[in-house]
Amino acid sequence: MTVTLREVAAAAGVSIKTVSNVINGYAHISARTREAVEKAVADLGYQPNLSARGLRSGRTGAIGLVIPDLKNPYFAELAGSVMRAASQHGLAVFVEQTGGDRAQELAVLASPRMRMADGILFSVTGLDQADAATVAFPVTTVLLGERIFGAGADHVTMKNVEAARAATEHLIELGRSRIVALGARPHEVSGSAGLRLRGYREALEAAGIPFRDELVVDATPWHRADGARAVRELLAAGTGFDAVFAFNDTLAFGAMRALGDAGLGVPRDVAIIGFDDVDEARYSMPALTSIDPGRDEIAETAVRLLAARIGGDSTEPFVLHEAAFRIVTRESTGG
Amino acid sequence: MTVTLREVAAAAGVSIKTVSNVINGYAHISARTREAVEKAVADLGYQPNLSARGLRSGRTGAIGLVIPDLKNPYFAELAGSVMRAASQHGLAVFVEQTGGDRAQELAVLASPRMRMADGILFSVTGLDQADAATVAFPVTTVLLGERIFGAGADHVTMKNVEAARAATEHLIELGRSRIVALGARPHEVSGSAGLRLRGYREALEAAGIPFRDELVVDATPWHRADGARAVRELLAAGTGFDAVFAFNDTLAFGAMRALGDAGLGVPRDVAIIGFDDVDEARYSMPALTSIDPGRDEIAETAVRLLAARIGGDSTEPFVLHEAAFRIVTRESTGG
DNA sequence: ATGAAAGCGCTAACAG
DNA sequence: CTGTTAGCGCTTTCAT
Numbered sequence: 001m002t003v004t005l006r007e008v009a010a011a012a013g014v015s016i017k018t019v020s021n022v023i024n025g026y027a028h029i030s031a032r033t034r035e036a037v038e039k040a041v042a043d044l045g046y047q048p049n050l051s052a053r054g055l056r057s058g059r060t061g062a063i064g065l066v067i068p069d070l071k072n073p074y075f076a077e078l079a080g081s082v083m084r085a086a087s088q089h090g091l092a093v094f095v096e097q098t099g100g101d102r103a104q105e106l107a108v109l110a111s112p113r114m115r116m117a118d119g120i121l122f123s124v125t126g127l128d129q130a131d132a133a134t135v136a137f138p139v140t141t142v143l144l145g146e147r148i149f150g151a152g153a154d155h156v157t158m159k160n161v162e163a164a165r166a167a168t169e170h171l172i173e174l175g176r177s178r179i180v181a182l183g184a185r186p187h188e189v190s191g192s193a194g195l196r197l198r199g200y201r202e203a204l205e206a207a208g209i210p211f212r213d214e215l216v217v218d219a220t221p222w223h224r225a226d227g228a229r230a231v232r233e234l235l236a237a238g239t240g241f242d243a244v245f246a247f248n249d250t251l252a253f254g255a256m257r258a259l260g261d262a263g264l265g266v267p268r269d270v271a272i273i274g275f276d277d278v279d280e281a282r283y284s285m286p287a288l289t290s291i292d293p294g295r296d297e298i299a300e301t302a303v304r305l306l307a308a309r310i311g312g313d314s315t316e317p318f319v320l321h322e323a324a325f326r327i328v329t330r331e332s333t334g335g
Numbered sequence: 336m337t338v339t340l341r342e343v344a345a346a347a348g349v350s351i352k353t354v355s356n357v358i359n360g361y362a363h364i365s366a367r368t369r370e371a372v373e374k375a376v377a378d379l380g381y382q383p384n385l386s387a388r389g390l391r392s393g394r395t396g397a398i399g400l401v402i403p404d405l406k407n408p409y410f411a412e413l414a415g416s417v418m419r420a421a422s423q424h425g426l427a428v429f430v431e432q433t434g435g436d437r438a439q440e441l442a443v444l445a446s447p448r449m450r451m452a453d454g455i456l457f458s459v460t461g462l463d464q465a466d467a468a469t470v471a472f473p474v475t476t477v478l479l480g481e482r483i484f485g486a487g488a489d490h491v492t493m494k495n496v497e498a499a500r501a502a503t504e505h506l507i508e509l510g511r512s513r514i515v516a517l518g519a520r521p522h523e524v525s526g527s528a529g530l531r532l533r534g535y536r537e538a539l540e541a542a543g544i545p546f547r548d549e550l551v552v553d554a555t556p557w558h559r560a561d562g563a564r565a566v567r568e569l570l571a572a573g574t575g576f577d578a579v580f581a582f583n584d585t586l587a588f589g590a591m592r593a594l595g596d597a598g599l600g601v602p603r604d605v606a607i608i609g610f611d612d613v614d615e616a617r618y619s620m621p622a623l624t625s626i627d628p629g630r631d632e633i634a635e636t637a638v639r640l641l642a643a644r645i646g647g648d649s650t651e652p653f654v655l656h657e658a659a660f661r662i663v664t665r666e667s668t669g670g
Numbered sequence: 671a672t673g674a675a676a677g678c679g680c681t682a683a684c685a686g
Numbered sequence: 687c688t689g690t691t692a693g694c695g696c697t698t699t700c701a702t
Contacts, residue, residue, distance in 0.1 A: 337695095339694095339696085340695065340697095341695080342695065350699085351697095352697085355697065355698085359697085361701060383695085383696075384694085384695050384696070386695080387694070387695035387696040387697090388695080388696055388697075389696090390694090390695080390696075390697095391695080391696045391697045391698080392696080392698095481700070
């Protein structure tokens with residue numbers, strides 16, 4: 001049933017080495033030979049056995065993508081971008097979900113399945129700085145996400161502080177000054193929430209707008225309902241505000257809903273900007289202004305770095321790449 | 336660097352066959368030998384080389400999941416379920432997106448990457464009945480989704496007609512009689528839209544409620560904005576209705592938004608039910624009643640069938656499995 | 671219950 | 687420019 005190199009070689013009247021050379025695009029082959037081989041390959045429907053190639057070459061041609069959860073639109077879209085980038089490099093992508101859980105992240109790293117990959121893209125969430133020293137990556141790894149997490153790997157991240165600052169400045173430019181920071185986490189410093197809050201503060205300071213504790217609200221775990229609840233509580237408490245910087249788009253959707261229910265207009269009464277620029281932001285009503293954190297750039301860069309490491313640059317110093325972000329202006333801020 | 340069976344065998348003072356037996360859980364091994372081997376495995380941190388195993392055994396231990404688009408929450412969640420089910424069987428999952436496009440579906444099937452899988456789960460969208468005769472699946476395939484698409488493979492699908500009928504009946508039981516079918520497609524018969532419309536008709540007929548053309552509205556491509564637009568047009572046209580059966584949840588979210596904007600209460604003025612039961616249905620406001628089409632059952636069954644085929648039941652007749660659905664009642668229908 | 675040895679299909683030295 | 691050949695690490699007869 002399965003056709004091997006040997007059979008192709010026999011059919012083409014050459015040695016298997018020549019067939020291998022043709023298949024792998026080796027340069028110095030006479031046109032006649034190449035044609036004969038290509039014909040035999042086509043006639044027999046030859047397809048290389050990837051396990052054999054992998055055993056011999058030490059490469060599988062696959063990379064692993066380890067993320068918290070595909071249910072989260074940000075990660076689903078990131079996975080899509082990674083798959084697109086990987087296919088440019090001829091790499092297959094297999095995905096592992098961790099639930100953002102420390103124990104599961106460790107379990108996935110230790111899993112024998114990971115050895116099917118030449119390298120992994122690992123979006124760390126549960127592991128923390130303290131684990132950095134202990135954790136052993138089973139294969140070449142590129143880290144995704146905002147944590148620093150030691151230096152044992154290349155790292156691709158987003159400009160959380162700068163993007164958050166720009167988001168806040170965008171609202172300030174609209175003439176808003178009572179801006180809610182929706183999704184802040186009081187005790188977090190180095191995670192997304194901490195960094196985005198820092199950008200928020202910087203923008204306020206630069207504009208000379210006082211920072212008000214009552215406008216900084218927690219809304220864990222950043223689901224739609226959390227955004228709605230938080231905004232409802234603000235309204236109930238009589239806290240005045242004219243803009244919301246939501247730390248992710250999902251929170252923003254919830255906030256918009258709560259504002260609508262309260263009869264407030266977006267952006268007339270309250271302008272809103274989100275973060276992530278998920279697909280749905282284009283389709284919400286009103287369409288949501290958001291920060292595109294550079295998802296495609298993150299995916300492409302991460303895959304490129306990983307492919308390069310796999311290709312052999314193991315001596316290069318580790319790289320930290322911060323993707324460029326941009327504000328995507330839509331109806332929710334008057335665009 | 337990499338530890339092989341040979342080294343483990345040397346360390347344990349046995350042959351590589353014995354080590355292999357221990358690792359693969361072969362029965363007849365003395366306790367002392369097993370312990371010695373396990374100790375050596377642990378000490379040396381041995382991990383099997385999956386390419387070598389694959390070459391020898393003819394199995395890679397991976398399956399492919401071919402779907403239209405991870406951006407679509409239904410497929411993102413399906414992928415999550417598939418990965419969970421696959422990991423029960425010790426299988427890795429790699430994902431390929433097709434964009435639901437016929438050409439890309441063919442390209443993916445022909446891709447050498449597919450040969451990295453022992454089998455694939457293929458959610459067909461672009462290929463149609465006419466392709467059924469021509470298409471060659473590169474490996475064992477289980478089809479996902481509502482199309483019949485020939486009989487050259489096992490097939491796992493959902494009860495579209497029955498579920499749609501139940502959804503409509505649920506609205507009728509609430510006392511509603513002017514029920515919008517949101518997302519119908521006039522000329523489609525065998526796709527989801529056609530089947531769901533059929534269930535809708537059946538429910539109306541059974542209840543003696545007249546079928547009204549003006550309540551059946553197209554809203555392609557089933558995005559949130561399409562649902563909102565369609566509902567707005569209905570309202571503008573003065574078409575009275577007291578319920579909406581949305582053919583997917585995203586349409587339902589859009590519809591709810593448009594109703595809210597128009598000052599109509601859900602479910603007071605208009606009850607709404609969706610289809611898919613995506614995660615977001617729990618978090619929308621109001622929370623959306625929806626049809627769970629049996630996503631987990633679909634994933635588990637498909638993986639189980641595929642694993643069985645891979646395991647060797649190639650002579651078994653092809654199976655058609657229709658997953659059980661259920662209505663998940665939430666606020667949007669007064670739950 | 672354990673060992674010896676063949677060979678899965680491919681790539682890459684090394685020859686010629 | 688092309689052919690010969692030696693393994694990659696594992697599973698699996700076939701012996702013992």
